[in-house]
Amino acid sequence: KAGVTQTPRYLIKTRGQQVTLSCSPISGHRSVSWYQQTPGQGLQFLFEYFSETQRNKGNFPGRFSGRQFSNSRSEMNVSTLELGDSALYLCASSPQGSGGELFFGEGSRLTVL
């Protein structure tokens, strides 16, 4: 069974640009959640999607958004990039969401110059 796949793995952007990251969950998993990891703030929850609906959202500005498609694949978008958005973005899938075991992808490492 294939694991969680995140693309791209690495990317470099400049301030003011926008970025879209993709996450394909494990087959059969309906929940996808996103996390940001930085040296200063640690691992922080961004949002969770279940059956194409955002079920939960972390404390991030509106520049961070996401969506989930009917095949459970998810994308997150960050607009008007800031230097502080440089981070490892991790996606996790779960069979049922709340209370379920999370399985993480390898992450997308974003550098903003």
Place this chain on the structure above:
Amino acid sequence: GIQVEQSPPDLILQEGANSTLRCNFSDSVNNLQWFHQNPWGQLINLFYIPSGTKQNGRLSATTVATERYSLLYISSSQTTDSGVYFCAVGGYSSASKIIFGSGTRLSIRP
């Protein structure tokens, strides 16, 4: 929201030693997992353990939900055990977010 504290923040041991990592949480949880973050950043599942005890080879974990803590035991440490260990918890509410601890950085010296 739920607060999660991990201790110790750093741990340096000789190969072959045993270690105990702790995760304290401030409220009832229905989701608790232990992860090992590999050098490339991926979080590797160790245990899904909202309560009880589990073992997998040299690793075992115990969660005492009523006392709001979980322990991860690593026996006969190997250099490949080095890295950062995280616990993550989630509450019972459907609006509950997964909260990660700040991690324990384990360094195993040969």
